[in-house]
Amino acid sequence: MMLKTHKLFLIWQSDKEAQYLTDMLHQGYKLRKARFITQTFEKTQSTDGTIQLDYQTDSDLTDYLAIAKAAGWELLTTYPALQGKWLYLYHPDVQAQLYTDQQSRIDLFTRIRNHWTAFGVLMILLLIGPSFMNQMTLSRSIAPMILIIAYLYNFVNLTYRIHILKNTTKDL
């Protein structure tokens, strides 16, 4: 039996998304597919363990998954995005962690931020460039404005997360 839920998790909310998927797993719904705002689950027995999200570029995928699988992670599904993939990984040990030090967590969010920012800037240039040449009307400027705000919002939130991580190191 399949179950679909519709929840919006924004890019910097990957930990919240992972927690939701882990809770569903403990209730016996194992993730099969994740797309934008739709999560597809398969009914199984209630299972222990943890689901965590990761983002890797396509060129790193094979090598990375070799290490992750050897360490006991099972790849449930992927979600392609910008020359890379979101990875939904499951580990039977609820304590297992993909990222075990502060620096590598900061690196992960920096990687995500840089990827999305580069893409956002490109999209904005492609949209704004032609509009300037053929005199922009108010109605035609709405879509680019929404996009710009969305990417800025994304950038600010990821930067804020990185900032929080940098300030929560255990060292004095």
Added chain:
Amino acid sequence: MTETAFYILLSLLEPRHGYGIIQHVQSITNGRITLGAGTVYGTLKKLQKAELIKLIADTTDKKVYQVTTAGYQQLKAEQQRLQELLHNAEVLNDVENA
């Protein structure tokens, strides 16, 4: 140098693949440190870029790394720093005995 980078470099005095590093670090720290797969992969990439480690074998699904001369020198420098820390911390023993 972070603890993670130090232990990964130290593991690579001998050729090892990613999961081999995780197991080795777990063993020499008596289970205190279980490095995450994402942490190991990211750190290996950084160490390779800094030329502190090199790829010595690339079979079907396992990449094997080993420390370079520069990496070995970094480890020696870190060892000296740690020895200095330990030496200076001995002042604590005098406080306890007084």
